[in-house]
Structure formats: structure tokens, C-alpha cells
Amino acid sequence: MAGAEADAAGFSDLSDSELLQAEEPREAEEPRSARGPDGAGKRKRAQRPLDRCALRYLCVTGLAGQSWCEQQMVFGMEQPRPLAPETAALLDTGKSIHLARELEVHDLVKIPTTSREDCWAIKILNLLSVIPVLQAGGHVRELPVFGVIEGVFVSGIIDELCYNTKGELELNELKTRSRPFMPGKAQRKKDHFQVSLYKYIFDTMVQGQLKPDVFTNHIHLRPEQLLGCQLRKHAQKIGFMITSFGDLLELMHLNLMFSDIPGIDCLKIEYSHQESSVPLGTEVVPYEEATVKEKAQYYLAYWKGQREVRGVDIEEAWKCQSCGYSEICNWRKKRAEGLEKRNEPKKSK
Numbered sequence: 001m002a003g004a005e006a007d008a009a010g011f012s013d014l015s016d017s018e019l020l021q022a023e024e025p026r027e028a029e030e031p032r033s034a035r036g037p038d039g040a041g042k043r044k045r046a047q048r049p050l051d052r053c054a055l056r057y058l059c060v061t062g063l064a065g066q067s068w069c070e071q072q073m074v075f076g077m078e079q080p081r082p083l084a085p086e087t088a089a090l091l092d093t094g095k096s097i098h099l100a101r102e103l104e105v106h107d108l109v110k111i112p113t114t115s116r117e118d119c120w121a122i123k124i125l126n127l128l129s130v131i132p133v134l135q136a137g138g139h140v141r142e143l144p145v146f147g148v149i150e151g152v153f154v155s156g157i158i159d160e161l162c163y164n165t166k167g168e169l170e171l172n173e174l175k176t177r178s179r180p181f182m183p184g185k186a187q188r189k190k191d192h193f194q195v196s197l198y199k200y201i202f203d204t205m206v207q208g209q210l211k212p213d214v215f216t217n218h219i220h221l222r223p224e225q226l227l228g229c230q231l232r233k234h235a236q237k238i239g240f241m242i243t244s245f246g247d248l249l250e251l252m253h254l255n256l257m258f259s260d261i262p263g264i265d266c267l268k269i270e271y272s273h274q275e276s277s278v279p280l281g282t283e284v285v286p287y288e289e290a291t292v293k294e295k296a297q298y299y300l301a302y303w304k305g306q307r308e309v310r311g312v313d314i315e316e317a318w319k320c321q322s323c324g325y326s327e328i329c330n331w332r333k334k335r336a337e338g339l340e341k342r343n344e345p346k347k348s349k
């Protein structure tokens with residue numbers, strides 16, 4: 001298996017399976033001449049943060065990052081900074097742990113890519129290769145998921161899916177931590193949202209809602225693009241005769257639609273101490289679709305230019321103390337000024 005994805009939020013104490021994937025380069029905006037006659041409409045669209053950051057899709061980890069601090073997540077996208085050495089070391093170790101777990105269930109094959117369609121074809125082939133395993137009741141790791149939420153393409157990677165003793169399809173997310181205790185409420189809330197989003201997207205995929213045109217309309221991939229020679233050979237080896245990216249999209253849609261794979265029944269997050277590998281605890285996450293949709297709608301509204309960015313609420317101002325963007329954060333400054341004004345002694349008349 002192989003793939004590509006990015007993480008945007010700067011959490012210093014946690015590793016994540018999505019960090020295993022290489023970041024796909026951001027794509028430049030379309031040249032003006034390719035925009036067609038609707039110039040005014042497009043100019044308006046270009047104001048959206050999605051367009052300003054030249055993003056054609058968002059990652060599940062990024063959306064989950066918004067639930068920690070949206071402003072921090074946006075800073076991370078717009079002004080990425082090198083990670084502190086201890087954070088980089090934590091992530092490297094986390095990646096190795098995830099990779100070792102992935103290698104327990106399948107081999108990794110390196111395939112050269114020559115186009116954006118090749119890069120996305122690898123992700124789709126990774127998805128197609130695990131469908132028979134799930135159909136046979138097996139367990140899979142590093143499963144790519146794609147979907148459209150509120151008109152925005154969202155992509156992620158599920159750490160592990162397996163059937164539990166009750167025959168339910170169970171999602172397991174591993175989080176390794178540098179500190180030997182369970183994370184606090186805010187961190188767990190972010191993690192709950194992350195796995196809930198995975199379930200939401202996975203369930204829509206196995207219901208056959210991931211249509212081929214989603215990839216062409218949202219990420220502007222070309223169905224007529226011929227796939228690379230080695231990629232086609234690899235696809236043939238795992239049972240798929242394909243020539244173009246469009247062939248693969250059709251196969252993906254049909255395979256998902258007729259897969260008979262159930263939706264995810266159970267969501268679990270396992271926290272473990274990175275240095276000692278001691279398990280810290282496992283959380284069973286309750287799933288409420290209406291809440292997940294409502295939260296996703298709220299976070300995506302920022303990216304669609306429907307509201308301004310927000311920082312943390314006053315009750316969570318403690319997050320600012322460890323935030324790498326605190327010195328440039330106007331949200332934090334305004335909140336501090338507001339507090340100062342409130343605490344000023346009232347002048348007697």
C-alpha cells in the first residue's frame with residue numbers, strides 16, 4: 001500500500017496514522033484564462049479560505065484540528081513552521097510504530113508516479129485492495145477514505161478496521177503519547193470528532209455514495225489521463241485491469257456499491273505511552289451522526305468563506321500558553337484586551 005496526506009494542527013503530544021503519509025503539494029490556482037466567462041463569480045469564490053490556500057480538499061485530521069483551535073489550524077496551513085525537535089522526534093517515533101503495525105498485515109510496494117492522477121490512483125488502489133479482505137471478515141490497516149461533506153472533498157486514513165467478537169465492524173485508532181497518562185478532555189474531544197468523521201465518510205462510501213465525478217469535480221483530476229506503466233502492472237497484479245484514471249474511478253464506484261460491507265458499528269481509540277509502549281487506556285466513542293454533521297458543517301463554513309476564523313473560548317485560553325502562534329494571534333490579543341477593559345476599575349463621576 002501507499003498514499004499521500006497532510007496534517008495541519010500542531011499537537012505536541014500525540015502521533016497519528018495520517019502523519020504516515022507524505023504531504024501532497026498544494027496546487028496552484030487555475031490560470032485566469034481557464035476560468036471561463038463567469039469572472040465575477042470566480043473572483044468572489046477566490047476569497048474563500050479554501051481558494052486562498054489553494055486547497056481542493058481537506059483532511060480529516062485538519063477538520064479535527066479545528067475543534068482544538070481553528071485559528072491555530074489555519075495558521076498551520078497558512079504559515080507552516082518547522083516542528084520543535086521534541087515534536088518532530090515524537091512524530092517520527094509515532095510514524096515508525098504505525099508503519100510497523102501496517103507491515104504486520106501487508107507489504108509496502110513503492111510505485112513511481114508521473115501525474116496527480118497516479119498519486120490518487122494509488123490511494124484508490126489501496127482502498128480497492130482492502131475490500132476483499134473486509135468481505136472475508138479479515139482486518140485491515142491504513143484504509144484511505146474519501147467523501148464529500150457540505151460540498152467539500154474530505155480525505156482521511158483509518159488506522160485499523162476489524163470485526164470484533166460480536167461480529168461488529170470496529171474501528172481502532174491508535175494514538176501514541178509522549179506523556180504516560182491519558183489526554184485531557186479537550187484532546188479527547190478532538191479525537192472523538194476525528195474517528196466519528198472516519199465513520200461518517202466510510203459509511204457513505206460503502207453505501208455507494210462515492211461517485212466517480214466527485215474526483216473530477218472537486219479535485220479536478222482528469223478521467224482520460226493514462227495511468228503510469230508500473231501502476232497499471234501493480235493494479236493487474238491485484239486483479240484490476242485498468243488503463244486510465246477514469247477506468248479506476250468506475251471500478252472503485254462499482255466495487256464499493258456492491259461490496260456488501262457494513263457500516264462501522266463501533267469506534268475505539270487506544271492511547272499508549274510511546275517510550276514504554278504501555279497502554280494508557282481505550283475509549284469507546286459514542287457516535288451521533290447529527291452532532292458530527294453539525295460540527296462538520298460549522299468547521300467547513302469557515303473554509304467556504306461563510307464566517308470568520310475563531311480562536312479558543314476564554315475557558316480554553318490555557319491552550320494559548322503552548323501555542324506556537326500566540327505572539328501573532330490577534331484573537332488572543334483581542335480577548336486579552338477585552339479582559340483588561342472588563343477588569344478596569346470604573347471611574348467615579
Ligand code: SF4
Pocket residue numbers: 069070071072073075311312319320323324325326327329331332
Ligand atoms: S494563541 Fe490561542 S487562540 Fe491563538 S491560535 Fe493559538 S491557541 Fe488559538
